[in-house]
Amino acid sequence: MIPTAKDQLIRDILVLENSITRPKDDREICFTFHQVIAKLLSNDGFTTILNPSPDRSNFDFMCFKENSRDRICISLQNSTESIAEERVHERVAFAFHYPYDRLIMFAPVGFTASCYRFVNITDPVKVELLTLNDLKSWTSKIEIESxxxxxxxxxxxxxxxxxxxxxxxxxxxxxxxxxxxxxxxxxxxxxxxxxxxxxxxxxxxxxxxxxxxxxxxxxxxxxxxxxxxxxx
Known part of the structure; x- marks a missing residue:
């Protein structure tokens, strides 16, 4: 039997977790994260690609949906420390300027508590702060296909x-x-x-x-x- 999309996604998350705990270089984490987030967002009809022409925003990925104006920008924060609120402020400002409807930030180490308080009041850009556990939780909610x-x-x-x-x-x-x-x-x-x-x-x-x-x-x-x- 060919593995289901969920089977493959679970394996990709295990690979991502391994690349985070024992990183070879930043490109490996970027590639494995792309594999995971692209599959998760595809369930909502989005196509996720590497930013083909990096601009001042420095967003790592952009997502679009056919016949829709919805746009998502994704920022990978590969830091050894929790991401501070100032960094989230900066990303939100760029997302609003370009403009994007939704901003996803992924940080393996996590975010400070003030980051979560800030995104709860952010408007009009929808902001999601994701950790590895959030990706696992997101995956667990996908209906098993067979x-x-x-x-x-x-x-x-x-x-x-x-x-x-x-x-x-x-x-x-x-x-x-x-x-x-x-x-x-x-x-x-x-x-x-x-x-x-x-x-x-x-x-x-x-x-x-x-x-x-x-x-x-x-x-x-x-x-x-x-x-x-x-x-x-």
Whole structure:
């Protein structure tokens, strides 16, 4: 089975997260972010392209919709510190001047609290401040396109396995040192990134189930019970 658009998007977000935590250069983050945001906005009918002729605004991407005057500008803020309100002010001013209807700013490290207060009162440009977790949340709300099959399960297993492989590469004693409860929490986070609603059961009296997974597919909620064995 060909992976669904949501499957591919989840993989792209994992690649983006990896490029943020272990960056090779800024171009890699720019490319992987473009892959993600273009797919997310395509669900609303937008085409996202790199700014073909960078101007004084220095917006990284521009989005347009066929037969519509709606325009979006996107600014990638790859900083090691939270983005300050002054930077958001500057981006909003340029977006209003050019003009754009909507401004998206993405910052892996996040924004200061004053940034969020400012965008709540900004008019007429609509401003969205996004972090990596926001992209994951946005993805989780996309309706899954097809029923689970054997290949779907295999894809999930591959993603979970890839995460563990990366951890073991970083530290060969990872599985020996991690406590069983921390292992359960880590696996819970992985499944959350795959768009599952996850409940981590209490440490005792879990009756053989460590995680309870739920996912809604075409209006039907499916539930899965996960038991995790961590023997040393």
């Amino acid at each position: 029923d689970f099959s054997i290949n779907d399960y295999e894809n999930i297993i591959k993603i979970v396995s890839k995460t563990f492989i990366e951890k073991i590469i970083e530290d060969s004693d990872f599985l020996l040192k991690i406590e069983w409860r921390d292992l359960e929490k880590m696996i819970a986070e992985i499944f959350e990134g795959l768009a599952f609603d996850v409940k981590l059961t209490p440490p005792s009296k879990d009756v053989g189930k460590d995680l309870i997974l739920e996912i809604n597919k075409r209006g039907i909620t499916k539930k899965y019970l996960v038991e995790i064995k961590h023997w040393k």
